[in-house]
């Protein structure tokens with residue numbers, strides 16, 4: 001695990017071409033408040049974050065610090081009050097609602113706490129669904145069965161969620177998020193329902209996929225055990241994000 005001071009350094013050059021590598025995700029001066037009047041909560045307070053392709057960033061912090069809000073804004077699910085969010089070079093904050101939804105489907109994969117799978121679909125069909133609904137000009141996507149094999153689920157591709165363990169459901173959830181070949185992966189507490197060994201397996205898998213597929217990945221977690229697999233760790237406190245010294 002390496003810890004990097006904030007703000008992130010300039011993009012490095014690609015070894016083979018000398019071309020600059022474009023950041024997968026950039027949040028610059030992002031603010032967001034919930035509620036109004038005396039009830040206002042500043043959930044994000046001047047947040048800066050740069051995640052390069054291939055990098056797995058962890059965000060830790062106390063309950064209510066703003067971590068889920070950070071993922072919602074990074075994923076274009078919520079619009080910040082100020083600042084910009086850029087995904088694979090596209091300014092999400094400048095885009096209208098429909099354009100933002102298209103950018104989200106084209107460039108972003110989400111992984112949720114417990115997999116969030118659809119009960120009536122087999123593991124393979126969980127992956128086929130987002131491929132069917134991908135927007136025009138999106139990448140063709142990965143082969144669902146190959147991808148399931150890659151996450152250790154080759155012999156369970158025809159199982160339904162209730163026939164899978166918590167760790168297996170999470171593997172399917174990760175594969176589903178990756179099947180559309182996103183530039184950015186946003187991961188919310190992936191180990192919350194898992195034991196220690198499974199938790200390490202899942203975060204190792206996330207780090208491997210991010211590195212091999214040049215995905216910029218952000219994982220929110222309360223699980224300090226798994227931080228060793230992450231490239232950079234940030235802490236969020238009262239809406240402010242800081243690199244962990």
Ligand SMILES: Nc1ncnc2c1ncn2[C@@H]1O[C@H](COP(=O)(O)OP(=O)(O)OP(=O)(O)O)[C@@H](O)[C@H]1O
Nearest residue numbers: 034035041043061062063064065066067068069070
């Ligand atoms: N829709 C909302 N309306 C009003 N306040 C909200 C809303 N969503 C979140 N908040 C408040 O914003 C702050 C940040 O919430 P957020 O869910 O981002 O925290 P978190 O760090 O993800 O917490 P946890 O670790 O418990 O999931 C909290 O004070 C929360 O109560």
